[in-house]
Amino acid sequence: MNEISHLVGAAGPDSLVVRFAGDSGDGMQLTGSRFTQEAALDGADLATFPDFPAEIRAPVGTTFGVSAFQIQFGGRRVRTPGDQLDVLVALNPAALKTNLEDLRHGGTLIVDTAAFVDRNLRKAGYDRDPREDDALDAYRCLEIDITKLTQAAVKPLGVGNRDANRARNFWTLGLVLWLTGRRRSSTQEWIRERFASEPLVRDANLAALDAGHAYGETAELPRLPEVLAKGHSAPLPAGRYRTVTGVEALCYGLVAAARLSGIDLFYGSYPITPASSMLHMLARLGAFGVRTFQAEDEIAAICAAIGASYAGQLGITGSSGPGIALKMEALGLAIATELPLVVIDAQRGGPSTGLPTKTEQSDLFQAVLGRNADSPIVVLAASTPGDCFPVAIEAVRLATRYMTPVMLLTDGFLANASEPWLIPDLAALEPFPVQQGAAADGFKPYARDPETLARAWVPPGTPGLRHRIGGIERAHPTGAISYDPANHQTMTDFRRAKILGIARDIPEQDFVAGGPDDRLLILGWGSTFGAIQSAVDRLRAGGAAVAHAHLRHIWPLPANLGDILAGFDRVLVPELNAGQLNFLLQGVYGCRVESLTKVSGKPFTAAEIETRVKTLLEA
Amino acid sequence: MATVLEREPKGLTPKDWASDQEVRWCPGCGDYAILKAVQKTLADLQADPDRTVFISGIGCAARFPYYIESYGFHTIHGRAAAIATGAKLANPELDIWVVSGDGDSLSIGGNHLLHLLRRNVDLVYLLFNNEVYGLTKGQASPTSPRGTVSPSSPGGTLDAPVNAGAFALGAGARFVARVADVVQGPMVEVLTRAHGHTGTSFVEILQNCIVYNDGAFDAVTDKATAAEHQLWCRHGEPLLFAGGTKGVRLVPERFALEIFDVGADGLGAEAALVHDETNPMLAQMLVRLEAPTALGVIFAIEAPSYDAAFSAAAPARKPELADLQRQVGGRTTWEIG
Ligand SMILES: Cc1ncc(C[n+]2csc(CCOP(=O)(O)OP(=O)(O)O)c2C)c(N)n1
Ligand code: SF4
Ligand SMILES: [Mg+2]
Numbered sequence: 001m002n003e004i005s006h007l008v009g010a011a012g013p014d015s016l017v018v019r020f021a022g023d024s025g026d027g028m029q030l031t032g033s034r035f036t037q038e039a040a041l042d043g044a045d046l047a048t049f050p051d052f053p054a055e056i057r058a059p060v061g062t063t064f065g066v067s068a069f070q071i072q073f074g075g076r077r078v079r080t081p082g083d084q085l086d087v088l089v090a091l092n093p094a095a096l097k098t099n100l101e102d103l104r105h106g107g108t109l110i111v112d113t114a115a116f117v118d119r120n121l122r123k124a125g126y127d128r129d130p131r132e133d134d135a136l137d138a139y140r141c142l143e144i145d146i147t148k149l150t151q152a153a154v155k156p157l158g159v160g161n162r163d164a165n166r167a168r169n170f171w172t173l174g175l176v177l178w179l180t181g182r183r184r185s186s187t188q189e190w191i192r193e194r195f196a197s198e199p200l201v202r203d204a205n206l207a208a209l210d211a212g213h214a215y216g217e218t219a220e221l222p223r224l225p226e227v228l229a230k231g232h233s234a235p236l237p238a239g240r241y242r243t244v245t246g247v248e249a250l251c252y253g254l255v256a257a258a259r260l261s262g263i264d265l266f267y268g269s270y271p272i273t274p275a276s277s278m279l280h281m282l283a284r285l286g287a288f289g290v291r292t293f294q295a296e297d298e299i300a301a302i303c304a305a306i307g308a309s310y311a312g313q314l315g316i317t318g319s320s321g322p323g324i325a326l327k328m329e330a331l332g333l334a335i336a337t338e339l340p341l342v343v344i345d346a347q348r349g350g351p352s353t354g355l356p357t358k359t360e361q362s363d364l365f366q367a368v369l370g371r372n373a374d375s376p377i378v379v380l381a382a383s384t385p386g387d388c389f390p391v392a393i394e395a396v397r398l399a400t401r402y403m404t405p406v407m408l409l410t411d412g413f414l415a416n417a418s419e420p421w422l423i424p425d426l427a428a429l430e431p432f433p434v435q436q437g438a439a440a441d442g443f444k445p446y447a448r449d450p451e452t453l454a455r456a457w458v459p460p461g462t463p464g465l466r467h468r469i470g471g472i473e474r475a476h477p478t479g480a481i482s483y484d485p486a487n488h489q490t491m492t493d494f495r496r497a498k499i500l501g502i503a504r505d506i507p508e509q510d511f512v513a514g515g516p517d518d519r520l521l522i523l524g525w526g527s528t529f530g531a532i533q534s535a536v537d538r539l540r541a542g543g544a545a546v547a548h549a550h551l552r553h554i555w556p557l558p559a560n561l562g563d564i565l566a567g568f569d570r571v572l573v574p575e576l577n578a579g580q581l582n583f584l585l586q587g588v589y590g591c592r593v594e595s596l597t598k599v600s601g602k603p604f605t606a607a608e609i610e611t612r613v614k615t616l617l618e619a
Numbered sequence: 620m621a622t623v624l625e626r627e628p629k630g631l632t633p634k635d636w637a638s639d640q641e642v643r644w645c646p647g648c649g650d651y652a653i654l655k656a657v658q659k660t661l662a663d664l665q666a667d668p669d670r671t672v673f674i675s676g677i678g679c680a681a682r683f684p685y686y687i688e689s690y691g692f693h694t695i696h697g698r699a700a701a702i703a704t705g706a707k708l709a710n711p712e713l714d715i716w717v718v719s720g721d722g723d724s725l726s727i728g729g730n731h732l733l734h735l736l737r738r739n740v741d742l743v744y745l746l747f748n749n750e751v752y753g754l755t756k757g758q759a760s761p762t763s764p765r766g767t768v769s770p771s772s773p774g775g776t777l778d779a780p781v782n783a784g785a786f787a788l789g790a791g792a793r794f795v796a797r798v799a800d801v802v803q804g805p806m807v808e809v810l811t812r813a814h815g816h817t818g819t820s821f822v823e824i825l826q827n828c829i830v831y832n833d834g835a836f837d838a839v840t841d842k843a844t845a846a847e848h849q850l851w852c853r854h855g856e857p858l859l860f861a862g863g864t865k866g867v868r869l870v871p872e873r874f875a876l877e878i879f880d881v882g883a884d885g886l887g888a889e890a891a892l893v894h895d896e897t898n899p900m901l902a903q904m905l906v907r908l909e910a911p912t913a914l915g916v917i918f919a920i921e922a923p924s925y926d927a928a929f930s931a932a933a934p935a936r937k938p939e940l941a942d943l944q945r946q947v948g949g950r951t952t953w954e955i956g
Pocket of ligand 2: 643644645647648649650679680749753754827828829830831
């Protein structure tokens with residue numbers, strides 16, 4: 001037990017970081033999500049990070065075919081999937097090779113010895129078996145023939161070795177559940193339901209799960225420290241919880257917004273990672289006022305959405321960076337014709353195809369600035385999986401109230417990551433009923449509401465209000481074609497003032513932690529939220545005067561942001577790009593801001609932010 | 620368009636279908652004649668202007684919506700088909716007409732036209748084919764014959780043209796017709812059929828651009844040569860032209876169409892093929908004929924429209940808040956605190 005006690009540390013005594021890594025075909029994502037569910041049901045706070053290859057079926061045993069799922073869970077507030085691993089499961093040499101560096105010294109390593117054969121070692125790029133030299137000495141290594149043990153467990157059912165190998169992940173899950181002191185009842189239930197029509201597979205998976213669990217006990221493996229005392233849960237706000245991914249929260253936000261606005265949604269999209277899962281999910285939510293349309297390309301997807309908005313539904317389109325680039329000309333049409341539209345950009349590494357399955361925040365310029373002409377739109381960014389829900393509602397609210405396109409930025413990390421989510425009480429959400437039509441008397445298509453500067457939404461089919469709109473500059477307020485120089489100035493000014501005026505309709509920027517009296521401000525946006533929050537928690541616990549503010553509204557920026565920035569000598573902007581928000585802030589406020597940037601396809605670790613802040617404070 | 624009038628006819632005349640906007644095509648442009656025929660068709664149909672929507676891309680042709688007293692959306696180059704698809708799916712009650720040029724439809728917008736046709740969205744699609752880019756001042760278009768000399772092709776174009784009707788049939792169009800700008804009466808007839816057809820009704824209109832491609836269709840439209848060059852396709856009638864002195868027959872050994880002189884070589888009028896607008900093979904051969912040029916409704920078959928299928932596939936609404944709350948709440952939940 002002694003060697004275990006010093007396990008406590010990296011993630012703090014109240015949480016553990018576990019990563020399941022194996023071949024793409026080894027079922028690591030499933031294993032991770034089942035483990036997540038068990039930890040959640042025990043009342044843990046948690047954050048997950050599924051990380052999978054771009055190839056669908058990469059050659060078996062290769063390093064580029066490794067799929068991994070990381071979770072941090074515990075009885076305290078957990079903000080990130082964790083910097084360093086306490087437990088690494090490596091089902092083959094390639095998984096070991098690509099993940100070992102993240103395992104902290106003293107951490108637990110679980111390997112399937114059956115996979116450490118010459119062929120696999122060579123494929124992973126090992127000259128010799130790493131278990132035979134001192135490479136693994138720094139870890140507590142559990143070398144187990146998981147393959148053989150799984151085969152033995154399912155043999156009584158009459159399951160052959162090949163099919164048995166498919167249950168290897170459940171054996172592993174059983175073991176890790178035991179090591180971490182978690183139950184397995186919800187997984188058993190899940191297996192029974194999921195494989196109800198395949199009794200043999202069902203029974204094999206159940207047997208493997210049980211065998212893995214029992215193995216820990218019979219082999220007298222020391223358990224990992226309990227990070228969640230029995231009967232206690234993480235200090236989360238009281239209420240009923242579920243786990244939620246960013247995609248789920250976002251799609252629920254959209255259908256909730258359909259209800260709150262009274263307007264049906266039309267989602268046009270063309271498959272692209274990591275945005276496709278929104279299309280898949282919305283396609284199953286048709287009963288709640290959203291219809292989906294898989295278009296022939298991204299241009300058609302946004303155009304169909306614009307057509308739907310024109311015809312009186314709210315058009316929404318979602319894609320990732322390259323697809324958003326294709327949509328930009330059409331987005332200009334929505335800006336010009338002042339139609340409501342929501343565009344969701346699930347950012348990924350780029351340029352071009354880039355890193356389809358890896359996260360990045362490098363579309364901020366594209367969102368705010370990436371169009372021809374003076375073409376302002378609203379840009380929002382979600383900060384956690386659960387935050388996608390209110391941000392999606394806000395996107396619909398602003399699009400319909402101001403008759404404007406709204407770009408909502410998420411990313412590959414947010415899309416797939418999950419966290420415990422306090423289930424929102426939908427009845428408590430503020431409705432924002434949307435008006436269509438206008439008074440027939442003296443109707444002018446580009447007459448503006450004096451407060452919002454929005455024009456009226458008058459879909460075709462409205463009796464007596466026939467009119468024509470288009471992309472050629474429109475005369476104020478008739479909408480007729482106009483090449484008049486003064487009119488173009490007027491209309492450009494209106495478009496700009498309308499968007500900037502939204503700053504009056506959004507909350508003032510507040511602080512997540514600390515305040516104006518601190519020495520340094522970390523200003524973040526999007527999915528870096530958890531890493532920044534963890535770092536700031538630790539820094540403040542150590543006495544550092546560090547504040548944290550996090551932007552939801554990227555454009556227009558909150559009205560008081562300039563004052564906040566002016567109040568700090570030092571501002572650090574961490575972002576997963578080469579410094580795009582920094583550039584924007586300097587342009588808007590002329591202020592000097594420090595950047596912490598990273599584009600490795602991985603989220604920030606809290607330590608990276610913490611280290612940088614310490615350096616800045618010491619300087 | 621199979622939408623039945625629900626309202627009282629309003630007694631609108633072609634003039635009532637003209638908007639207050641000043642028409643800005645070049646004097647003598649073939650687009651004027653098309654505008655007139657469309658306005659007459661709408662008046663004849665007693666269409667409801669509040670439910671009628673003209674959606675266009677970009678080009679000279681695409682200015683069309685501004686001149687019709689209905690709803691109108693002048694969009695972006697090549698994308699009208701996609702925008703119209705979204706509008707029709709969002710509100711199937713709309714009576715949509717798309718107006719597009721040959722460049723708009725077959726260059727930049729080719730992909731969208733392909734998918735509009737295969738889906739069979741219920742609307743009328745008018746392709747004004749002047750075999751040139753009018754609005755951008757005379758460059759060769761995808762329908763310009765090979766060798767076309769233009770500002771962008773001083774040595775003549777190198778690429779083979781696309782045949783609009785053949786493209787439409789290849790894409791799975793269920794209604795393909797062709798007319799020319801000057802043939803007012805028949806154009807109104809064809810447009811009326813197109814409007815009555817459920818699904819995408821594709822109508823190619825040969826249109827003279829008097830400024831950049833004058834006379835491109837002279838052989839077809841000139842009084843002197845029209846009879847020799849216009850082959851009117853009418854379902855169930857023999858494919859005869861030139862005042863009945865010539866006909867189109869099938870040569871089975873070559874599986875090809877052949878023009879013959881009625882009375883020569885022992886071939887009487889009965890040797891002419893009888894037009895069957897439901898026969899896709901015949902339609903492919905007819906749209907590809909060059910002299911004469913096939914006009915009228917070349918192909919028309921019934922098929923369900925995409926928008927009808929889309930509406931029918933909508934799951935039953937769950938209007939209760941409790942249903943949505945249950946959905947959002949998920950199945951596996953736990954309590955804290
Ligand atoms: C994205 C984009 N590319 C290019 C243009 C320029 N452009 C406008 S109309 C046109 C061609 C129009 O030709 P056609 O569709 O045949 O219409 P016509 O003017 O002959 O009626 C082009 C290239 C544009 N408006 N937008
Ligand atoms: S350029 Fe040609 S097509 Fe365009 S308006 Fe003039 S004549 Fe008509
Ligand atoms: Mg043209």
